[in-house]
Amino acid sequence: MTPRTPLCAANWKMHKTRPEAVAFADVLPSLVAGELERVEVFVCPPFTALAPTVDRLTDSVIRVAAQNMHFEDSGAFTGEVSPSMLTELGVDGAIVGHSERRQHFGETDEALARKVPAALAAGLVPILCVGETLDQREAGDTEAVLRGQVEADLADVAENDLERVVIAYEPIWAIGTGENATPEQAADAIAFIRSLVAARSESAAETIRILYGGSVKPGNAPDVLAPDGIDGALVGGASLDPNDFAAIVAACR
Numbered sequence: 001m002t003p004r005t006p007l008c009a010a011n012w013k014m015h016k017t018r019p020e021a022v023a024f025a026d027v028l029p030s031l032v033a034g035e036l037e038r039v040e041v042f043v044c045p046p047f048t049a050l051a052p053t054v055d056r057l058t059d060s061v062i063r064v065a066a067q068n069m070h071f072e073d074s075g076a077f078t079g080e081v082s083p084s085m086l087t088e089l090g091v092d093g094a095i096v097g098h099s100e101r102r103q104h105f106g107e108t109d110e111a112l113a114r115k116v117p118a119a120l121a122a123g124l125v126p127i128l129c130v131g132e133t134l135d136q137r138e139a140g141d142t143e144a145v146l147r148g149q150v151e152a153d154l155a156d157v158a159e160n161d162l163e164r165v166v167i168a169y170e171p172i173w174a175i176g177t178g179e180n181a182t183p184e185q186a187a188d189a190i191a192f193i194r195s196l197v198a199a200r201s202e203s204a205a206e207t208i209r210i211l212y213g214g215s216v217k218p219g220n221a222p223d224v225l226a227p228d229g230i231d232g233a234l235v236g237g238a239s240l241d242p243n244d245f246a247a248i249v250a251a252c253r
């Protein structure tokens, strides 16, 4: 048994209006009521729906995270949102480094090296996404890619703070494709990521949560999340439906 509390996060991406987010937040707590003592649950709405989602979940232990943030606290950064703007809303975390941001919006490891400590300093849980493309996997470069991302993105996180980071291993070829990694592929990559953390701090490696993400569905979640060392899931498409997401939360236990 690991000493880690599993974590399950719903990444809604660019989906859900405010009324749709509120409708989800109103039904989720009762759907996962039996799991909340054993699984930590995050919902990650688009920026526009953060405030009403936080509001509707005030009486629940379910927490809300953003899908991105800037590392500075204020300044001339048109279109960006700062860590303190998120905490002001009652937001408790932020996904950073999602592959869609790396691929389509120029997110760099240099920026992530600042975002992860900035999130921690603001009291936000950073959910740092890492993962390889299919070409990189087929070329045998998976570990090199993961090493590069993890070492760079966590470079400026103090050893004592590492355990507060959540890492999501999300192979890019499995995101939104319906093709999930096998439990073995996920477990191997996550064990490798944990070894990278252990090289910085053995105790942080014991405590840090490392999730799997990529086409997790109610049907495959019990299998793909079963191996030891997989501490939960970051769920995209299947998190848009509260019943599907609740089934995955149950599988994270």
Ligand code: PGA
Residues within 6 Å of the ligand: 011, 170, 174, 175, 176, 177, 178, 213, 214, 215, 216, 234, 235, 236, 237, 238
């Ligand atoms: P998916 O997305 O579950 O739709 O594959 C996962 C993610 O991008 O976090």
